[in-house]
Amino acid sequence: MHDQQESVSRMQQSQRSRRVAIPRPENAGGGMFTRLSSVHVALVREGFEVLFWVVDTQRGDAPYNEFFRFTGKPKNSEAQAFARWCSEQHISAVFSFNSRHVQLAFKYIKSDSCLRICVANNVHFPGFYNTALGIWHSDALVSYPGPMEEQLSCLTRYYGVTIFVEDPYIKPPEIMATAREIEIDDKIRLIFVGRLEQTQKNISFLNQLYFKLECAGVHFHMDIVGDGPDRRLLSEIAGCQNVTMHGWLDALARDNLLAISDISLAPSFSEGFGVAIIEAAMSGVVPFCNDLPHKETLFGNTRYFISVDNVDAWTREITHLSENRDLLEQLKGQYRSDAISRFGSFDVFSGFYARVASARPPRPRSSAQRALRRLCGLIDYLPVAVKWRLLRLAYTNVDTAK
Missing domain, CATH: 3.40.50.2000 (Glycogen Phosphorylase B;)
Incomplete structure (x- = not known):
């Protein structure tokens, strides 16, 4: 009986280690659809099973069988439900793509069973603003190369988060013969x-x-x-x-x-x-x-x-x-x-996302890092205008913060 339980546990762990959740690609012809579609194809190619989450404000019905649907503005009840869904589906890694819905759920997801990956979608200050607000409970950060690298490296170092700098891939457009x-x-x-x-x-x-x-x-x-x-x-x-x-x-x-x-x-x-x-x-x-x-x-x-x-x-x-x-x-x-x-190098891109999805959770954070995270987490409760000014100040003075 004990051997059977161990076997089931190993099987579930194996399944969990190859199952990830990402936002549902929305076929509207924009840049985000291209990126999410490429990430989806890359992860499948590397042997991962991909499940999707979606926000109700997106257009159209999901063309996928298994997904979690958020409704309206981010709220704790749905964040907790999403965390339970990740556990029930044996998700090993969740990619947020700066979604406030998922980043709110990160604090309810246990990092020892599911890697919480914050994805920065911007190389300018708005991206830093969104990422800084969502990184408190993340284990890893994926960012684009560009002028924001220094600020994000500083941020992740202080919070004990692993940073991955993406090698961008854009699929060449599919043009009809006519x-x-x-x-x-x-x-x-x-x-x-x-x-x-x-x-x-x-x-x-x-x-x-x-x-x-x-x-x-x-x-x-x-x-x-x-x-x-x-x-x-x-x-x-x-x-x-x-x-x-x-x-x-x-x-x-x-x-x-x-x-x-x-x-x-x-x-x-x-x-x-x-x-x-x-x-x-x-x-x-x-x-x-x-x-x-x-x-x-x-x-x-x-x-x-x-x-x-x-x-x-x-x-x-x-x-x-x-x-x-x-x-x-x-x-x-x-x-x-x-x-x-x-x-145009899909091999490099797919290998990159395979490494991210397979990454080990970071080592336990120091007491100073945990205290800093709790302190910075209070920023979430400030008015938007105050948050914007405060994080802009941190962004522009990153050199003095080292």
Whole structure:
């Protein structure tokens, strides 16, 4: 009888060690869908069984049989239910992807049976803010390479959290055979892909750029793919003849649109990493972006990373390319080659996530680390504006905090 119990225990432990939970990929054509889909495929390829959790605000029904559903805002009762679900499903690792729902649940999940992995989705301060608030009960942190590495390394060192710096992988777009046979005119085609939101995506810039290009006499068409809470900010141009508001498209429809595009627009104040920008480049679309601090991490040629404070420079460069189609075609080929060579290694990516999911829980934390975690955990109870200022102060003074 004892031997049978030991056998069952070993079998459950073996099963547990290869079972992970991640957010359900949401097929809306955005960068997060690409990343989550890639993580899903990578983990399955490495022999893990993947279960999904979902937040009710996501669109559509889950195409998966087993998942945990959160409803509304994060609350302790659901966090505790999620922790029980992880135990019942023998989950060995949970990836949060900065979800406040899951990060709240981390404090109810026992780290000796399930690795709690916080995933930073941003290389700028907003990502640090979200990560700092969710790392108190994490065992490991996955972050992008970029300008926030130093701050996150400092944070994880103080809290006794293992940090993994991701080797990003972006799956080259799937383009239908007929995509490039679509009949189009000689207009230069601009495309924006992303959430229609002002605080980070800065979508109102599209209005400014549109009217500047019109005044400059540029023959262009602007495709806007996505939806969001600030869609109304584009009402000035939404009804214009040379603007198409597509809403959210599935990945294949988006890829086919990218296949006939020339320039992708990313005026964001802050980007997670820039997955949508890289996907566009892999389709041979020249990226025009805000002057992001991690631009060298994205591409070798950063000429078209221009501050959104200088809309005239955007207009001037787009006008130049519209008048020099040979140069435009040359750049499209260069960016495509650069993006695929930098971000097209799935073997490296899948191996990375296998290492993260198989990582051992960190050694027991010191009393000082535990005390610091409890103290910092009180930040959660402060008003948002105070939390923002406090963490911004920590972020900008990381050198003095060492």
